[in-house]
Structures are given as structure tokens and as C-alpha cells.
Amino acid sequence: MTTTFRIAASAIFVILSFFSAFGQPLPSAPSSQGFHSQVRLLSGGKQGETWLAGIEIALDQGFKTYWRNPGESGLPPSFDWSASENVAGIEVRWPAPTRYEDAAGVAYVYSHKVVLPVLVKPAAADKPVKLALTVDYGICKDICIPTHAELNVSLSDVGPEDREAIEEAMAKVPPQQPLGAKGDLAVLSVQSAGGDKPTLNVAVRAPSGTKPVLFAEAPDGWYVSTSTPDADNRFTVSVEERPKDAPGPVPLTLTLVAGDKAVETQVSLDGSGQPR
Missing domain, CATH: 2.60.40.1250 (Thiol:disulfide interchange protein DsbD, N-terminal domain)
Known part of the structure; x- marks a missing residue:
């Protein structure tokens, strides 16, 4: 938007x-x-x-x-x-x-x-x-x-x-957990996907039979969009807008939901929107 x-x-x-x-x-x-x-x-x-x-x-x-x-x-x-x-x-x-x-x-x-x-x-x-x-x-x-x-x-x-x-x-508030945590629901990795604008590939693990949903949040002045998952439970997170010459590190909060479970994982981006 x-x-x-x-x-x-x-x-x-x-x-x-x-x-x-x-x-x-x-x-x-x-x-x-x-x-x-x-x-x-x-x-x-x-x-x-x-x-x-x-x-x-x-x-x-x-x-x-x-x-x-x-x-x-x-x-x-x-x-x-x-x-x-x-x-x-x-x-x-x-x-x-x-x-x-x-x-x-x-x-x-x-x-x-x-x-x-x-x-x-x-x-x-x-x-x-x-x-x-x-x-x-x-x-x-x-x-x-x-x-x-x-x-x-x-x-x-x-x-x-x-x-x-x-x-x-x-009990419904997502607990915080690190990137790559063990368990049946986790954000596994965040990698740069290249392209004209900063884009991230986010791999997740979700319980069998569920369709995961990912919510991405960045600080004021940043706007990020999140796709639906592909067949391998990978999401695309795109940095649509960001402040010019933004200093890093920039926190990116990823809330992952599948069925009645949810977790929250925070990662860092540099000022250009790439994972650190």
C-alpha cells in the first residue's frame, strides 16, 4: 500500500x-x-x-x-x-x-x-x-x-x-523465541532474496495439517508486506518503504501463527533492509 x-x-x-x-x-x-x-x-x-x-x-x-x-x-x-x-x-x-x-x-x-x-x-x-x-x-x-x-x-x-x-x-499471547528454535512451530531462517527492493525469504516450521500465517512488523517509517506461504512453508517479506539513509540495526518482529499456536521472533535488518 x-x-x-x-x-x-x-x-x-x-x-x-x-x-x-x-x-x-x-x-x-x-x-x-x-x-x-x-x-x-x-x-x-x-x-x-x-x-x-x-x-x-x-x-x-x-x-x-x-x-x-x-x-x-x-x-x-x-x-x-x-x-x-x-x-x-x-x-x-x-x-x-x-x-x-x-x-x-x-x-x-x-x-x-x-x-x-x-x-x-x-x-x-x-x-x-x-x-x-x-x-x-x-x-x-x-x-x-x-x-x-x-x-x-x-x-x-x-x-x-x-x-x-x-x-x-x-495464554494466547505469542511467546518470544529465537530464530531457529526447536519445536513444531518456529521461524527457521531469514535470508535476502535480492531484487529491486529489499526482499526476504522467511522459512518456517509448522505443525502438520496447519497452514501458517506470518505477520511482519518494523519500526515507524518502515512498511513491510508479507505473502502467504508457498508449498514449502516459505514466506516473502518485502520492504515496501523505509526511511532514506536509515541507520541500523532495525528490529523486525515476526509473529508466526498456525492453528491455535503462535510464536514471536525478532531479527535485525541493516539500514538498507537486508538481514544482519
Whole structure:
């Protein structure tokens, strides 16, 4: 997807966000009903020195929302935690998405319902933690509509069902593993394929009977596209855009999914987009 197309899509999203902000109430509560969706803040209690929370987005049939990397179309969710109390650090974890392709291009999405686990480090361990979240996320069927919600929850108010949902979502977050790791799901190698633009051949191992899917992510200013696998479970990752004279090393995150399993492997590129 070209820079012009992505800028145009972002501009449309921002314009729709402006009008949607005046077209719906912005409640401050643990849950909020949005456009063909409902978002909730979950409270999972303590795990060691960390508090567990979750962002649950439930979607109407046929609607989708986006992963941290939306692909060729759409925008990722954005989170503002600045009004939270007694919070020193927040980390959002991401279960693996689904690859979805239509006339608008390839998108990386969630459907039905997704829970994003949240790990919260308190500023003071002996004081209560209150999360306040402003979230903007896209809801897509034929076109993408922005939705906005303002939520808050006390992490001292623990629901057993919330804890279970957060733990189930944590189990779906791809664990990190090195290139060439053992096991039935792994990124085996990343090699230069030459060509007019930087292109990589990525070989993977996947369980028998599954069709693997690969998601590639690079830093801001870089745009990479990923093919579907060939018969030998090899993918082509192409660097479509990159900053001019970019310094290396550049991290490239590869998320590999097959069936109900997923792993995440990070490799390095040089400034020209070639593997190091």
C-alpha cells in the first residue's frame, strides 16, 4: 500500500473520529457500548507485585477491529492511561490476530471478542490502583468507523470471571523465541532474496495439517508486506518503504501463527533492509 493511500485512510479515520465524538456519549464506567461493539475494563487482581487487568472488545457478527499493526488498511487502537491513579507502568499484551484480505487490501484483525491483557505496575504497593482509560479503536465491516470510550475500574474489585478471561488471553499471547528454535512451530531462517527492493525469504516450521500465517512488523517509517506461504512453508517479506539513509540495526518482529499456536521472533535488518 502506498504512502498516499495510507495517509488518505488515516485522514478519513480522523475526520470520522471528529464527528463521532459529538455523536455519542462518552461514559466513564467499567464498560461502554460503541458502534457495533462493547468495550470493558477487566480487573484480575494481583499476580506477585503486578496487578492484572484486561481490555475486552466484543464485536457484533461480521465486524472486526485491528491489531497493534493493522496491515494495509485501518488503524490500531490507541490507549491513554494518563488519568489512572497509583500507576508506575502499564504494558498491553497482544494475542495473535487473523489475516483478512478484501478489496481494500490485507488487514490484521480480531473478530467476535478479544481480550488484551494489561500488566500494571503500582507506584506504591500498599495503595489501591485505579485504571482510567480513554480508548479509540476502529470497527470495520464494509468501511471503518472510529469508536471512542472512556472507562475506569478499581483493580481491588476483582471478579473471578474477569481473572479467568485475562488468564485465557495471556495464554494466547505469542511467546518470544529465537530464530531457529526447536519445536513444531518456529521461524527457521531469514535470508535476502535480492531484487529491486529489499526482499526476504522467511522459512518456517509448522505443525502438520496447519497452514501458517506470518505477520511482519518494523519500526515507524518502515512498511513491510508479507505473502502467504508457498508449498514449502516459505514466506516473502518485502520492504515496501523505509526511511532514506536509515541507520541500523532495525528490529523486525515476526509473529508466526498456525492453528491455535503462535510464536514471536525478532531479527535485525541493516539500514538498507537486508538481514544482519
